[in-house]
């Protein structure tokens with residue numbers, strides 16, 4: 001009995017380290033470990049493997065509820081606004097999604113509504129060119145709402161099925177930038193009933209606990225309807241997404257696994273947990 | 279906040295005017311939690327808390343402080359000491375022109391933007407500065423640096439007829455020298471620390487131009503992974519320091535401690551915005567307070 005208890009302590013420490021270093025967050029990790037300890041006590045489980053499996057299933061269960069790919073109707077215009085803090089991979093992700101949707105028969109258009117950052121428009125145009133998808137743009141410095149307005153008109157005129165809107169990276173703490181985003185959302189809603197149909201928040205897997213603040217503030221400001229977790233091809237595990245899956249009722253649409261056009265996968269809870277726990 | 283939590287803990291204990299193993303045990307747990315919540319790496323936290331424990335045990339509580347405040351002070355001072363201290367806080371610029379300054383790091387951390395910010399800084403000091411991008415991978419990366427450079431009035435070098443980053447670097451260095459530039463800031467493509475071919479590319483650029491300074495650019499919101507990234511980049515290049523970007527957000531920035539603990543190299547600058555003037559010198563006391571929340 002004593003021997004089993006000793007294994008328990010080491011195993012729980014090891015599991016806690018695994019969860020914390022995966023960016024699950026210390027409080028949530030402690031909670032998951034406490035649950036494990038309860039189970040181990042009650043059912044007198046001595047096997048580390050059984051406990052690991054229970055933890056894996058627990059996490060998988062949380063994530064499975066957020067597995068929901070984009071479901072784009074085959075008629076009408078579906079608008080997707082892509083948002084997030086600076087450098088997370090929004091523009092690149094738009095290129096990937098646009099290409100994927102086009103290959104599935106949708107007629108896609110892009111809107112270059114990042115009118116602030118140097119060469120942002122050129123960067124999106126390059127992706128548009130690669131995928132053979134038209135990009136609606138204005139000059140750098142133009143009002144993003146004006147670009148989006150134009151893009152909606154163009155999308156309707158050309159009877160496009162999907163319009164993906166690239167926005168400038170912005171820290172969720174910058175009130176004026178969040179107001180700018182809200183304005184874009186309002187303009188869209190006025191022009192096309194129901195727009196934006198999807199607000200996709202792009203998160204970087206290397207981000208730590210700040211991702212929770214990002215999700216909360218973007219959601220409070222404009223209502224987020226989907227998440228993308230990028231850069232999972234690195235060594236960061238992106239465990240913060242488990243916290244987000246539990247604290248927010250927001251589907252996880254895709255993961256980014258590289259810098260090329262094809263480096264996009266629909267979110268799969270089993271694959272994610274396998275990568276997390278080995 | 280942390281001080282209030284610790285005061286609460288000490289109120290429940292028989293406070294004896296001296297810190298001991300017993301009465302700081304709960305406090306150390308709170309400190310550990312605070313640091314992990316701030317994204318300091320798990321192992322770095324373990325070592326740090328043990329370090330604080332050994333410093334705190336036996337310490338007298340100063341008359342002017344509560345025991346909680348005393349413990350926080352020990353933690354705060356130790357953080358400042360670890361993140362500050364020796365190590366040049368400025369760029370190592372010498373009289374051999376041009377001084378190549380190389381910026382490296384993961385994708386999207388702010389290298390290109392920081393390159394322009396550094397150029398503005400050195401130009402403010404009266405040093406003729408040129409910029410060059412070796413990022414042949416990211417669409418419009420070269421345009422991005424050129425637009426930023428031109429709005430500063432910095433030289434922007436774009437060696438023609440080559441798509442090889444090492445070649446671009448070598449030729450830009452030669453051109454910068456012949457044109458009399460004192461500083462040449464090299465922007466590199468974002469890359470994964472585990473992409474061996476891309477890390478080799480950085481080593482070849484380094485050998486080709488012999489930089490005066492190699493700076494790792496890292497995002498302040500980086501989580502536990504900061505340790506792996508820092509280790510690999512430092513092993514490959516022997517970095518001279520770090521630029522911690524996006525500090526104008528609300529990330530606690532625990533990565534700062536992890537980066538320093540793993541590489542032993544100083545954080546030299548922090549990015550505090552998207553514009554060219556948004557670069558500040560690193561202040562360890564401010565960082566310590568921020569990490570502790």
Ligand SMILES: Nc1nc2c(ncn2[C@@H]2O[C@H](COP(=O)(O)OP(=O)(O)OP(=O)(O)O)[C@@H](O)[C@H]2O)c(=O)[nH]1
Nearest residue numbers: 086087088089090091092169231256257258385386
């Ligand atoms: N390794 C890896 N890199 C990625 C991934 N997604 C994007 N990137 C890279 O991350 C960097 C930033 O990507 P962008 O698409 O410019 O990011 P952004 O969010 O649009 O940036 P801003 O508009 O400046 O806020 C680029 O170097 C991309 O190639 C991914 O899944 N894996």
Ligand SMILES: Nc1nc2c(ncn2[C@@H]2O[C@H](COP(=O)(O)OP(=O)(O)OP(=O)(O)O)[C@@H](O)[C@H]2O)c(=O)[nH]1
Nearest residue numbers: 086087385386387388389390391468524549550551
């Ligand atoms: N708020 C804020 N944004 C920043 C800061 N530094 C950079 N950025 C933004 O972060 C995003 C990425 O910056 P880049 O300079 O393109 O990053 P990078 O490291 O060169 O990206 P890659 O070349 O793709 O690896 C841009 O939107 C920048 O404006 C900063 O200190 N604060």
Ligand SMILES: [Mg+2]
Nearest residue numbers: 090091114169
């Ligand atoms: Mg972008």
Ligand SMILES: [Mg+2]
Nearest residue numbers: 389390419468
């Ligand atoms: Mg760049």
